[in-house]
Amino acid sequence: MKCALITGGSRGIGRAICVKMAEMGYYVIVNYKGNEAAANETLEAVRAKGSDGETIQFDVANEQEVQAVLGTWVEANKEKEIEVLVNNAGVREDNLMFSMNSNQWRNVVNTSLDGFFYVTKQVLNNMLLKRYGRIINIVSLSGIKGMPGQTNYSAAKAGVIGATKALAQEIAKRGVTVNAVAPGFIKTDMTAELNEKELAAQVPMKRFGTPEEVAEAVAFFAGKASAYITGEVLSINGGLYT
Numbered sequence: 001m002k003c004a005l006i007t008g009g010s011r012g013i014g015r016a017i018c019v020k021m022a023e024m025g026y027y028v029i030v031n032y033k034g035n036e037a038a039a040n041e042t043l044e045a046v047r048a049k050g051s052d053g054e055t056i057q058f059d060v061a062n063e064q065e066v067q068a069v070l071g072t073w074v075e076a077n078k079e080k081e082i083e084v085l086v087n088n089a090g091v092r093e094d095n096l097m098f099s100m101n102s103n104q105w106r107n108v109v110n111t112s113l114d115g116f117f118y119v120t121k122q123v124l125n126n127m128l129l130k131r132y133g134r135i136i137n138i139v140s141l142s143g144i145k146g147m148p149g150q151t152n153y154s155a156a157k158a159g160v161i162g163a164t165k166a167l168a169q170e171i172a173k174r175g176v177t178v179n180a181v182a183p184g185f186i187k188t189d190m191t192a193e194l195n196e197k198e199l200a201a202q203v204p205m206k207r208f209g210t211p212e213e214v215a216e217a218v219a220f221f222a223g224k225a226s227a228y229i230t231g232e233v234l235s236i237n238g239g240l241y242t
Helices: 012-023 036-048 063-076 102-130 141-145 151-174 196-200 211-222
Strands: 002-006 027-032 053-057 081-087 133-138 176-183 233-236
Touching: 002 012, 012 027, 012 036, 012 081, 012 211, 027 036, 036 053, 053 063, 063 102, 081 102, 081 211, 102 133, 102 151, 102 176, 133 151, 133 211, 141 151, 141 176, 141 233, 151 176, 176 211, 211 233
Parallel strands: 002 027, 002 081, 027 053, 081 133, 133 176, 176 233
Antiparallel strands: none
8 A cells, every 4th residue: 555654744734735645546644743633634634535544643853752653653554655755744933043942943953854854764764675755855945045033943944955965865776756845935824923915025926825836746746757856945935035
């Protein structure tokens, strides 16, 4: 059974990606940290597309938890091959650098950067053995240009971009691609507190993007048609930074 694992899949961009993977015929594994109700809603949306899946709870930033939960799942489900991994889980704790505390730094960096490492390690070997796999990392405009008030988030996402490019070169000969998608302003819970009208005015397209538009780019990288593309970062930002 061909599976797609999406971290942080319970809401927003993650949910849209789960639904898109279902449309592509994948058995969808919806990872979530704490919001079980939202994860179940995502699973319902997956099933509404005629596919199936399951939820799996672990904190991507906790190495022991990832090993215990995801590692055990991989060992216990030999018939289910994780063919697509989408490292989507991330948090924002915005603050100016001089006011930022150590927890705000660590929480953001650990979730995106450490989470990428811990989760990818658990599924990579099987992809290499099968000589096929798709790893797609959700990064950000912040990781490309840097955003004031987001030193932590910009550092975390820039780190994942560097890791994407390095890992892509390491495993390309095994038929496993590693790419990243870098959204700009997207209408999600994470951007709900932002002044959309004011910020959209800075975007050449004069609007925020949708989670579904991000999911379409992920679907391209997840498909067989992108087989000769690896180590790339695709920006989805309405022309805000090109």
